[in-house]
Amino acid sequence: MTTAIARREPIFPKRILLDQLIFSIMVWAGFAVFMFALTFIVSLVREIEVSGWNIGGQPARWFAFVVGIYIGWTVLQLHVTHGGTRKGFAIQALIFSVAYAALLGALFVLTFFLEAGYYGLMGWPQALHQPELYAHPLDFGMALIQWVMIFGVWTLGGLLIGVAWYRNVILGALCIPLGLVAVSISTYTFSGEIGPMNWLRAFVPPQPGAVPAITAHLAIIAVFASLTWLAIRDIPIKNKSEAG
Amino acid sequence: MTPTLSLDTVTHRYGDTLALDDVSLTLSNPGIHGLLGRNGSGKTTLMSLVAGLRKASRGAITLDGQPVYENFAATSQICIIRESGDTTSEWTETINDGLTLARDMRPYWDDAYANRLLDRFQLSKKHKVNALSRGQRAKFACLLGLAARAPLTMFDESYLGMDAPTRYDFYDALLEDFMAHPRLILVSSHHIEEIAKLFEEVIIIEDGRVMLHESADALRGRGLTLTGPAAAVDAIAAGANVLSEKTLGSTKMVALYDVAPDLEERARAAGLETALLPIQDIFVHLTAKRGKD
Amino acid sequence: MFDDRSPIYRQIADRIKADVANGTLSPDEQVMSTNQYASFYAINPATAAKAFAQLVDEGVLYKRRGVGMFVSPGAREALVSDKRTKYFDAVLGPALDEAEAIGIDPKDIFEFLAARTKRDPK
Numbered sequence: 001m002t003t004a005i006a007r008r009e010p011i012f013p014k015r016i017l018l019d020q021l022i023f024s025i026m027v028w029a030g031f032a033v034f035m036f037a038l039t040f041i042v043s044l045v046r047e048i049e050v051s052g053w054n055i056g057g058q059p060a061r062w063f064a065f066v067v068g069i070y071i072g073w074t075v076l077q078l079h080v081t082h083g084g085t086r087k088g089f090a091i092q093a094l095i096f097s098v099a100y101a102a103l104l105g106a107l108f109v110l111t112f113f114l115e116a117g118y119y120g121l122m123g124w125p126q127a128l129h130q131p132e133l134y135a136h137p138l139d140f141g142m143a144l145i146q147w148v149m150i151f152g153v154w155t156l157g158g159l160l161i162g163v164a165w166y167r168n169v170i171l172g173a174l175c176i177p178l179g180l181v182a183v184s185i186s187t188y189t190f191s192g193e194i195g196p197m198n199w200l201r202a203f204v205p206p207q208p209g210a211v212p213a214i215t216a217h218l219a220i221i222a223v224f225a226s227l228t229w230l231a232i233r234d235i236p237i238k239n240k241s242e243a244g
Numbered sequence: 245m246t247p248t249l250s251l252d253t254v255t256h257r258y259g260d261t262l263a264l265d266d267v268s269l270t271l272s273n274p275g276i277h278g279l280l281g282r283n284g285s286g287k288t289t290l291m292s293l294v295a296g297l298r299k300a301s302r303g304a305i306t307l308d309g310q311p312v313y314e315n316f317a318a319t320s321q322i323c324i325i326r327e328s329g330d331t332t333s334e335w336t337e338t339i340n341d342g343l344t345l346a347r348d349m350r351p352y353w354d355d356a357y358a359n360r361l362l363d364r365f366q367l368s369k370k371h372k373v374n375a376l377s378r379g380q381r382a383k384f385a386c387l388l389g390l391a392a393r394a395p396l397t398m399f400d401e402s403y404l405g406m407d408a409p410t411r412y413d414f415y416d417a418l419l420e421d422f423m424a425h426p427r428l429i430l431v432s433s434h435h436i437e438e439i440a441k442l443f444e445e446v447i448i449i450e451d452g453r454v455m456l457h458e459s460a461d462a463l464r465g466r467g468l469t470l471t472g473p474a475a476a477v478d479a480i481a482a483g484a485n486v487l488s489e490k491t492l493g494s495t496k497m498v499a500l501y502d503v504a505p506d507l508e509e510r511a512r513a514a515g516l517e518t519a520l521l522p523i524q525d526i527f528v529h530l531t532a533k534r535g536k537d
Numbered sequence: 538m539f540d541d542r543s544p545i546y547r548q549i550a551d552r553i554k555a556d557v558a559n560g561t562l563s564p565d566e567q568v569m570s571t572n573q574y575a576s577f578y579a580i581n582p583a584t585a586a587k588a589f590a591q592l593v594d595e596g597v598l599y600k601r602r603g604v605g606m607f608v609s610p611g612a613r614e615a616l617v618s619d620k621r622t623k624y625f626d627a628v629l630g631p632a633l634d635e636a637e638a639i640g641i642d643p644k645d646i647f648e649f650l651a652a653r654t655k656r657d658p659k
Binding site: 009014015019078079080083084085086087088234 | 315
């Protein structure tokens with residue numbers, strides 16, 4: 001074995017991204033077609049007045065969340081058992097989350113444009129059913145900012161819960177209320193709705209809007225990323241059978 | 245190519261449980277070395293610490309002088325295959341996905357060899373990992389360990405669940421590949437009698453401590469059984485370290501350990517049958533005094 | 538393949554010596570490599586190497602750097618003469634002890650010897 005061997009850990013998460021890229025595009029295409037078909041079925045019983053994708057597409061964030069858990073729970077173990085370091089994984093996972101949020105955000109907003117063509121053919125108005133950062137589905141810039149931030153928070157939230165849960169069940173459970181708080185703040189900064197956690201109003205700016213939204217999401221992402229690193233830093237990779 | 249693995253006063257605790265107790269150990273000769281110990285003796289903990297999967301509570305572990313924990317220069321040279329097969333994911337992965345990951349992560353990965361092993365172990369790239377039987381999963385895990393060609397490779401009970409013919413197939417593959425690519429290979433196993441002939445050095449750990457570390461050939465020469473008339477056996481064995489004894493009528497058999505160099509000759513002169521004690525028996529005798537786990 | 542009477546490396550060495558003594562391996566013939574021995578017997582190559590080192594020490598084999606191990610030209614004679622000197626003590630002596638123990642008449646042994654010599658005058 002005389003060949004020089006690279007002694008530096010790759011920091012760009014090429015493989016994880018590629019795996020998720022293909023899988024996510026397939027799921028997105030299926031989901032978008034399903035939503036368009038569903039809108040058509042709904043149109044048979046009632047008038048279509050708002051963007052169906054803006055309603056039905058909301059749960060897409062749960063998909064990002066599950067992918068985050070998968071990265072934190074499974075990819076972490078695989079990375080370290082194959083000779084990688086926790087630090088190398090943490091950097092890759094962070095880069096992945098940002099890149100993945102950008103991909104999902106772009107796909108989400110792209111769907112509004114596909115929907116616009118579809119609605120144009122059918123003669124339906126593509127209005128919003130609730131206040132968003134964007135005034136109209138085709139407000140590309142604002143829509144993209146909002147959805148990249150949503151997917152970023154949800155992917156990182158999944159990552160945090162995945163690693164925390166892997167480290168310790170109690171730690172994982174403790175992350176759930178934290179996630180709920182983060183999600184409430186996130187939603188508030190777009191819509192002004194805070195949901196059941198009304199006490200949070202004391203901690204958020206009086207009005208939703210682009211600046212509070214970006215500030216809040218960067219803060220949430222910073223908190224999630226820091227906690228994820230604290231959980232990963234010296235995480236023991238357990239033996240599945242826990243023997244010996 | 246063979247690195248030097250060194251453990252210096254390594255102690256590890258899980259909460260209140262002491263798993264490794266002040267272990268110092270150096271391995272630097274290329275070879276297939278056996279790490280033997282009963283369940284719960286600390287084998288898996290030792291290997292997991294060496295691979296950087298856990299951080300030792302105390303002490304230093306280095307590979308060629310480099311600390312292993314969170315150090316890619318060292319961990320990329322180390323491959324551990326644990327019994328549970330945690331180098332493969334069970335979510336949705338196929339064998340091909342597992343190979344792709346190993347190819348990306350393992351600096352010495354040999355793809356052509358991995359493909360030959362797939363044929364040999366009768367595995368298909370299309371198989372889903374979660375649909376494999378326990379034995380197939382063990383074969384795949386061992387394949388990953390062999391084809392990674394890591395300078396320090398550890399198999400921790402990796403072939404549990406394989407049937408006997410498959411285990412022998414694995415031993416053959418292990419020996420062949422070791423001879424083609426000499427490196428440091430550490431194997432822990434409960435099938436000692438099957439694999440002991442491959443061992444160059446043997447380390448026995450007991451209650452988290454290294455009880456013994458020496459060459460397998462020397463260890464084989466250390467234990468002796470004498471069989472013959474009870475009186476003659478007793479006369480020769482007097483004062484020796486007796487591990488066990490059995491009698492059948494007037495015939496007696498004793499297992500001795502660490503005998504004087506001339507004892508074997510004296511025993512033969514006295515007409516007794518002598519035999520070397522296999523490593524498996526030495527291991528059993530040395531660790532038997534402890535009760536259940 | 539191996540018994541438990543002595544270390545494996547010694548058994549390998551004994552086997553090679555026997556092959557040299559009975560002419561299966563001729564002088565200056567190359568013997569199999571340690572790796573070939575190791576895979577054939579499924580043993581650690583270091584154990585096989587130990588057997589070879591012992592045989593080189595005893596002058597049964599010699600090493601040609603980068604080529605391998607060969608049978609020393611005088612090895613067969615040396616081994617055979619060694620066996621000859623040890624024959625009475627190691628083989629015939631115990632056989633006669635056994636004969637005595639089970640009460641065989643020495644006359645029968647002489648007769649047996651005479652018959653064998655007649656059959657095979659060499």
